[in-house]
Amino acid sequence: DTGVSQDPRHKITKRGQNVTFRCDPISEHNRLYWYRQTLGQGPEFLTYFQNEAQLEKSRLLSDRFSAERPKGSFSTLEIQRTEQGDSAMYLCASSLPGTDEQYFGPGTRLTVT
Amino acid sequence: GQSLEQPSEVTAVEGAIVQINCTYQTSGFYGLSWYQQHDGGAPTFLSYNALDGLEETGRFSSFLSRSDSYGYLLLQELQMKDSASYFCAVRDRQAGTALIFGKGTTLSVSS
Numbered sequence: 001d002t003g004v005s006q007d008p009r010h011k012i013t014k015r016g017q018n019v020t021f022r023c024d025p026i027s028e029h030n031r032l033y034w035y036r037q038t039l040g041q042g043p044e045f046l047t048y049f050q051n052e053a054q055l056e057k058s059r060l061l062s063d064r065f066s067a068e069r070p071k072g073s074f075s076t077l078e079i080q081r082t083e084q085g086d087s088a089m090y091l092c093a094s095s096l097p098g099t100d101e102q103y104f105g106p107g108t109r110l111t112v113t
Numbered sequence: 114g115q116s117l118e119q120p121s122e123v124t125a126v127e128g129a130i131v132q133i134n135c136t137y138q139t140s141g142f143y144g145l146s147w148y149q150q151h152d153g154g155a156p157t158f159l160s161y162n163a164l165d166g167l168e169e170t171g172r173f174s175s176f177l178s179r180s181d182s183y184g185y186l187l188l189q190e191l192q193m194k195d196s197a198s199y200f201c202a203v204r205d206r207q208a209g210t211a212l213i214f215g216k217g218t219t220l221s222v223s224s
Contacts, residue, residue, distance in 0.1 A: 004155075031210065033210075033211065033212075040216065040217075041216055041217070042200045042202070042214030042215050042216055042217050043156060043200075043212075043214050044214070045211035045212065045213065048209070048210050048211055050210075055209075055210070056209045056210060056211055058211070091155065091156070093156075099161075100143075100144055100146050100161045100204055100212070101146075101158045101161065102158065102212065103158070104155040104156045104157070105155060106154070106155050107155060
């Protein structure tokens with residue numbers, strides 16, 4: 001399967017704990033995006049990488065969120081000191097440059113108790 | 114800022130045609146995309162319009178009018194498997210490379 005993969009698919013954590021999610025994009029895609037989606041809403045942009053450089057970050061993104069893409073391949077999204085409001089589906093997408101066609105992974109569903 | 118408006122729900126029967134409208138406000142428009150998302154699934158790309166007019170891809174077509182800040186997705190010969198949420202999304206100068214999604218339209222197709 002050469003699609004976007006995400007791990008884990010589900011994560012349940014207690015408030016205050018740190019969590020880390022991984023995204024493996026389609027191998028030839030140099031653009032990688034993180035989105036968050038809550039029930040009944042569209043995906044909300046969090047951050048964007050071109051190769052290993054983090055070029056865009058949503059103003060809504062709390063300082064508790066950090067993302068990396070160290071070698072321009074896979075990416076990680078870490079949430080520190082989780083809060084109940086962080087409960088959502090975290091989606092990763094990748095694309096080639098010059099196109100608006102983004103390929104989404106299956107997402108990581110985070111539940112903060 | 115940016116905003117997108119689309120109906121929250123649409124219902125139709127198999128074989129029918131349905132149109133999902135999207136109006137947008139952006140600070141510098143690049144293009145309008147449409148994505149489909151089945152329950153529990155990932156969004157999948159359907160179409161992209163950067164210029165005015167109609168783009169056709171099989172049973173699905175997408176239309177854009179830049180002067181009216183309006184677009185629509187047209188689904189023909191509806192099938193049960195088309196029951197899903199449909200999102201319009203824009204990319205504009207303020208958002209940069211990111212897509213800004215609408216809240217989505219839930220399409221229910223019945224037999």
